[in-house]
Amino acid sequence: MSEPQSTADQLTGAQSLVRSLEEVGADVVFGIPGGAILPAYDPLYDSTKVRHILVRHEQGAGHAAEGYAMVTGKVGVCMATSGPGATNLVTPIADAHMDSVPIVAITGQVAGPSIGTDAFQEADIRGITMPITKHSFLVTEAADIPAAIASAFHIASTGRPGPVLVDITKDALQASAGFEWPRTLDLPGYRPVTKPHTKQVREAAKLITASRRPVLYVGGGVVKAGAAKELKELAELTGIPVVTTLMALGVFPDSHPQNMGMPGMHGTVPAVGALQRSDLLITLGARFDDRVTGKLSSFAPGAKVIHADIDPAEISKNRTADVPIVGDCKEVIAELVTLLRSTDTHPEIGEWVHYLTDLKKRYPTGFEMPEDGSLSPQHVIKRIGEMTGPDAYYASGVGQHQMWSAHYLPWELPGRWLNSGGLGTMGYCVPAAMGAKVGKPDSVVWGIDGDGCFQMTNQELVTCALEGIPVKIAVINNQSLGMVRQWQTLFYGSRYSNTDLKTNRVPDFQKLAEAMGCVGLRAEDPNDVDAVIDKALSIDDAPVVVEFVVHKDAMVWPMVAAGTSNDEIKVARDMAPIWDGETL
Numbered sequence: 001m002s003e004p005q006s007t008a009d010q011l012t013g014a015q016s017l018v019r020s021l022e023e024v025g026a027d028v029v030f031g032i033p034g035g036a037i038l039p040a041y042d043p044l045y046d047s048t049k050v051r052h053i054l055v056r057h058e059q060g061a062g063h064a065a066e067g068y069a070m071v072t073g074k075v076g077v078c079m080a081t082s083g084p085g086a087t088n089l090v091t092p093i094a095d096a097h098m099d100s101v102p103i104v105a106i107t108g109q110v111a112g113p114s115i116g117t118d119a120f121q122e123a124d125i126r127g128i129t130m131p132i133t134k135h136s137f138l139v140t141e142a143a144d145i146p147a148a149i150a151s152a153f154h155i156a157s158t159g160r161p162g163p164v165l166v167d168i169t170k171d172a173l174q175a176s177a178g179f180e181w182p183r184t185l186d187l188p189g190y191r192p193v194t195k196p197h198t199k200q201v202r203e204a205a206k207l208i209t210a211s212r213r214p215v216l217y218v219g220g221g222v223v224k225a226g227a228a229k230e231l232k233e234l235a236e237l238t239g240i241p242v243v244t245t246l247m248a249l250g251v252f253p254d255s256h257p258q259n260m261g262m263p264g265m266h267g268t269v270p271a272v273g274a275l276q277r278s279d280l281l282i283t284l285g286a287r288f289d290d291r292v293t294g295k296l297s298s299f300a301p302g303a304k305v306i307h308a309d310i311d312p313a314e315i316s317k318n319r320t321a322d323v324p325i326v327g328d329c330k331e332v333i334a335e336l337v338t339l340l341r342s343t344d345t346h347p348e349i350g351e352w353v354h355y356l357t358d359l360k361k362r363y364p365t366g367f368e369m370p371e372d373g374s375l376s377p378q379h380v381i382k383r384i385g386e387m388t389g390p391d392a393y394y395a396s397g398v399g400q401h402q403m404w405s406a407h408y409l410p411w412e413l414p415g416r417w418l419n420s421g422g423l424g425t426m427g428y429c430v431p432a433a434m435g436a437k438v439g440k441p442d443s444v445v446w447g448i449d450g451d452g453c454f455q456m457t458n459q460e461l462v463t464c465a466l467e468g469i470p471v472k473i474a475v476i477n478n479q480s481l482g483m484v485r486q487w488q489t490l491f492y493g494s495r496y497s498n499t500d501l502k503t504n505r506v507p508d509f510q511k512l513a514e515a516m517g518c519v520g521l522r523a524e525d526p527n528d529v530d531a532v533i534d535k536a537l538s539i540d541d542a543p544v545v546v547e548f549v550v551h552k553d554a555m556v557w558p559m560v561a562a563g564t565s566n567d568e569i570k571v572a573r574d575m576a577p578i579w580d581g582e583t584l
Helices: 013-023 038-044 058-072 090-099 125-132 142-157 170-174 198-210 220-224 228-238 269-276 329-341 350-362 377-388 400-408 429-439 451-457 460-467 482-491 509-515 526-538
Strands: 006-012 028-031 051-054 076-080 103-109 135-139 163-169 176-180 214-218 242-244 280-284 304-309 323-326 393-396 445-450 472-477 519-523 544-549
Touching (some): 006 013, 013 142, 028 058, 028 429, 038 103, 058 103, 058 429, 058 460, 090 103, 090 125, 142 170, 198 280, 198 304, 214 228, 220 228, 228 329, 377 400, 377 526, 400 445, 400 472, 429 460, 429 472, 445 451, 451 472, 519 526
Parallel strands (some): 076 103, 135 163, 304 323, 393 445, 519 544
Antiparallel strands (some): 006 176
C-alpha cells in the first residue's frame, strides 16, 4: 500500500473506486460488467495501472482471482454486478474462505433507496456471503469508498488470509465526493496475532524432546506463511518424519527421505500410519479436517497435540490441543528451532524412523498399466510432471485427477500447487490456471482437469485465447464423474446412477478447444502420450487443451472410506496394510 495521502480532488464514487485500486497496488481485475457496477467500468476504461480481464462467467472471475493470489502472494481482485452477477461469485468466495486465499470481491448493488424493495437484480450479497468472508462492507456513500477498499485489502492479506466483499450501491458510484485516502484504518477489534507466546513455544519444545514417536503434521498455513525454509531446518535438526496435507504439497520436498507423503482419505500408508501411531503431533498450520482424521474418535489415539495456527478459532476445534500456539507459522517454527538448538536433549526416535521408513518401502504409492492397452490416467499425469518439472505451476479440478495429481506430480517447491482443498469445487481448474498464468506469465502453468470438471468452466479458455494467456490444460477423460463412480463401484454395488457423462460421444474436446481459439490435441494410445505433452510444451503463444482418453475404471488408492477409522486404510480393493510386527 502506498503512503497515505489526502487530496481535495472531487471524484465520482466510480472514479474513487478505480483510484483506490491503484493506491493499493491492484494491477489486475477479473470481472464482467452489468447495470449496477457499470459506472465503475467507465473510469476503469482509462486506467493505465489496472488491467481488466473480461471473463465469461463470474465464477471464473473469482477462481482466477484466487489463482492470481496463490502464485503472486498479492490480493486477487474480482468484480461483478448486483443480483446474479454477485451470487455467481458465492462459490469462489466460499472456496477462498475454506482455503485461506486473499481476494477482494467488488460488487455493484442497486441504488440505496431501492435496497429492500426487490428491485431488479437486487440480492443481499453481503448477507448471503457473511458466513464465508473474513469481512464484508456495504458502501452507500461515495466518500466511504477509499476507506472500504483500503480496509478490505488489509483484512484480506493479514492474519489468516481470506476473502473480503465490498458491495457498493450504484448511487454511491455515481455521486461525487472529495477523494481522501485514509491515513489510518479504523478496524476496531481486528488485531491478528502473529507472534507466538514464548511460554507456549517452550512447552512445545519440551514435548518434542520427550517424545519417541513425533510427527510434523504440516498444513497449508505453512505455505501461506512462507515458512518452507524454516520447516526444513526444523525437520533436519530433529530428524522428525514429516507429513504434508493436500494443501501443503511441495512445502517440504517429496524427494526428502523424511517426507512420508500426504495423510488422509487418499493419503499414503506411511503418512496415515505415522499419524495413527504417533505419540506427538506437531501440527503446523493444519486443520484436523475430516478428510485427514477419518473417524475423529479413532484418530491418532495415543498422540499428544501441539497445534500452531494463526487463526485461534482453528485450535482445538476438532482435536483438543495439549499445547495451543497462536501465531504465524514462520515465527513459531523459527522460535522452535532456536529453542531446540539451545538444548543438548534430543528426541530418541531411531526405532520410529526405522519403522516408518520400512512402511514407506513396503507400501509405495503406485499403479498398474491397463491390460487392454488404454491409457493409465496416473501414467499420463506422472509424465506431465516428469516432462515439465517442479518449477511449473499446477492447478487441478476436484476428483480422481486431483488425487492422482497430488500423488504423481513433482512436489519439490512450495506454492506450485493450486487446488480446491476445502470446498472441493469442480470447475476450479481452468479459471484458477488462467489467474496463475496472469500472475506468473513467464512460468509454465498446467491445469489437470477431469472431463466432468472441465465442462463446468471451460468457457474461460475463450478469455485465455483473447487475452493472450497461454495455459495448458490436460483433460483426463474417463467418460464419467470418476470419483463418484469409484464410490458407486465400492459402496453401491456398481450401480452407476447418473455418472456416465458419455464424453466418448460429445463433446469432441479437441474441436471444442479449437472453437474457443485454443490448440486442441488428443492422445488415446500410450505411445502418443509423450509426443502430445512435448507438443503442448512447445506452444507458448496460445492456450492448449490436450485430451487424454483414459481407462474409466482406474481407481484412486490408497483409500480410507468416509466415516471409518484411518486404521482401515486400503492399499487396493480388499487389501489392507499388514501392521503386525511393528517395533515401536
